[in-house]
Amino acid sequence: MRQKHSDYMHWAKTQSKARFNLATSGVGSFPLRDLPYDGTKLEINGDNSYGYVPLKRAIAERAGVDPDCVVTAAGTSFANYLAMAALLDPGDEVLIEHPAYGLLVDAARYIGAEVKRFARREENGYALEAEEVRRVISPRTRLIVVTNLHNPSSVPAGEPDLREVVELARSVGARVLVDEVYLDAIYQDTPRSSFHLGPEVVVTNSLTKVYGVSGLRCGWILAHPDLARAMWQLNNLFAATPVHPGELMSVAAFEHLDILREQARRVVEADRVLLNEFLERESNVSAVRTRWGTTCFLRLLEGDVDGFLERLRAEFETSAVPGRFFEMPGHFRIGMGVNTEMFAEGLGRISRALNQAPLLLP
Ligand SMILES: Cc1ncc(COP(=O)(O)O)c(C=O)c1O
Numbered sequence: 001m002r003q004k005h006s007d008y009m010h011w012a013k014t015q016s017k018a019r020f021n022l023a024t025s026g027v028g029s030f031p032l033r034d035l036p037y038d039g040t041k042l043e044i045n046g047d048n049s050y051g052y053v054p055l056k057r058a059i060a061e062r063a064g065v066d067p068d069c070v071v072t073a074a075g076t077s078f079a080n081y082l083a084m085a086a087l088l089d090p091g092d093e094v095l096i097e098h099p100a101y102g103l104l105v106d107a108a109r110y111i112g113a114e115v116k117r118f119a120r121r122e123e124n125g126y127a128l129e130a131e132e133v134r135r136v137i138s139p140r141t142r143l144i145v146v147t148n149l150h151n152p153s154s155v156p157a158g159e160p161d162l163r164e165v166v167e168l169a170r171s172v173g174a175r176v177l178v179d180e181v182y183l184d185a186i187y188q189d190t191p192r193s194s195f196h197l198g199p200e201v202v203v204t205n206s207l208t209k210v211y212g213v214s215g216l217r218c219g220w221i222l223a224h225p226d227l228a229r230a231m232w233q234l235n236n237l238f239a240a241t242p243v244h245p246g247e248l249m250s251v252a253a254f255e256h257l258d259i260l261r262e263q264a265r266r267v268v269e270a271d272r273v274l275l276n277e278f279l280e281r282e283s284n285v286s287a288v289r290t291r292w293g294t295t296c297f298l299r300l301l302e303g304d305v306d307g308f309l310e311r312l313r314a315e316f317e318t319s320a321v322p323g324r325f326f327e328m329p330g331h332f333r334i335g336m337g338v339n340t341e342m343f344a345e346g347l348g349r350i351s352r353a354l355n356q357a358p359l360l361l362p
Contacts, residue, residue: 003109007102015319016321022318022334023320025321026210027210027211028267028337034259035252035259037249042249046244046248064196065196071221072220072242073220074243076181076206076208078239079204083177084145086230093113095144096115098117099120100145104145119132126150127155128146130164137169144165145177146177146178147179148194149290152295152323152331153295156183159194159197166194177204178202178203178204180193182209183205187261187265187292202221203221204222206220210294212260212264213260216249216250267336274347278351282354283301284300284302284354284355297333298331300330305323305329306324308353316352
């Protein structure tokens with residue numbers, strides 16, 4: 001039986017909330033009242049059989065690609081699923097980074113692909129290393145999946161490494177799926193999309209994590225036009241037609257993206273200062289530190305993470321994501337960019353939980 005659910009998503013929807021919620025991955029909500037938007041222009045129905053042209057143009061322009069390469073989808077979630085469903089058949093071999101965002105693995109397995117893993121090693125700062133891909137790639141490999149920035153660690157993948165991975169994929173006739181939902185959290189000298197590295201590359205993205213407008217579900221895939229057309233055809237079996245009011249508001253968000261991004265940037269940067277101070281003083285955890293990104297993946301040096309996080313939530317009203325959802329049960333992930341006061345208090349409570357109460361041994 002194929003697995004027809006996601007443990008992580010269910011946990012995130014039902015167990016992650018707390019007064020001091022550090023179990024986030026995206027920035028805080030951008031309120032509609034702050035978006036320069038003329039509500040009288042909102043409409044229910046529109047010409048969007050294969051996506052609303054002004055939205056496809058806005059996505060294409062920002063990414064520097066042809067609008068024929070754009071497939072819109074409900075969030076990066078559905079973009080990832082649609083891309084994989086178009087690229088993979090049951091039994092196909094897919095290589096997915098480890099640790100990984102669980103839904104990428106769940107979606108590939110649901111499609112019936114044979115999932116193999118390549119390591120992003122903590123001791124190497126979770127870098128994307130072509131050597132690790134080379135170790136597991138085979139003539140049967142159809143797809144290689146990476147996140148950039150990496151979820152959970154927020155470590156960026158360098159263009160030379162990505163290029164090498166693309167060349168490896170090319171050598172066996174495979175494609176590379178790069179989930180770039182966190183890429184724009186590199187606020188300075190933001191790298192261009194990996195889409196430009198070759199026709200083998202398929203990119204997914206959305207406005208959810210870095211821009212604070214998750215509710216619009218404005219996601220997309222960038223793919224070579226032939227592949228993009230195939231994805232639109234497959235989508236006729238799934239979502240068929242997008243939600244038009246969402247498309248209109250997404251166009252408005254694109255017109256003011258820099259306002260959305262800057263507002264969140266201030267919070268992320270203030271939070272990172274606090275995070276670095278916390279990591280300096282805490283000897284019970286270690287982490288690969290990054291300059292950018294909305295998440296940090298911490299190793300608990302002693303004790304059982306699930307027990308610790310349960311206690312953190314019950315006694316300290318603070319939540320974080322258990323590492324088991326990234327197949328790293330000795331770790332946990334915290335998120336920045338929502339609210340600096342909340343983040344500061346959450347970190348303080350993690351410190352208290354780490355230092356005042358006895359750690360549970362495994
Ligand atoms: C790597 C990655 N891809 C996709 C998603 C889902 O994004 P969206 O909210 O756009 O569906 C997440 C959410 O946490 C994520 O971490």
